[in-house]
Amino acid sequence: MRRVRYESRGGPLFLEETGVPEPGPGELLVRCAAIGVTLPVVRKVREAAEPIPLGGELAGEVVATGAGVTRFRAGDRVTGLCFGHGYADYAVLQEAMTSPVPEGVGAVEAVALVRSGLVALGALAAARTExxxxxLVTAAASGVG
Structure with missing residues (x-):
């Protein structure tokens, strides 16, 4: 499979061939259809002292599940957070950090909702809206605004 990586702070990104990861207990292996490119990742590439795995949110199709996974099976469309290694053809997601993609919602739209949607939902919960x-949302900018 292909994966994006970098070797040094501020350096170029490379596309490399590597093995497909295996899902562990409570994890899903997902074929990535869309990934989120966020400001925190861009900053990390420019500023991190050591290279870090790239990629945070993604959407795609479950191709395999690890032991103990109960909510998803192969063929399900999902979106979620992967905490690195998401800039790849395949990525591993924790079941607890994964949501189903509703029928009629595309992968790009689904991945856009992962981080921004969670922040918006958290803000509404904190405000105790009824x-x-x-x-009123003021000065909205970027994915989280």
């Missing part, structure tokens, strides 16, 4: 109340 049905019928209005929320």
């Amino acid at each position: 049905p019928g109340e209005s929320v």
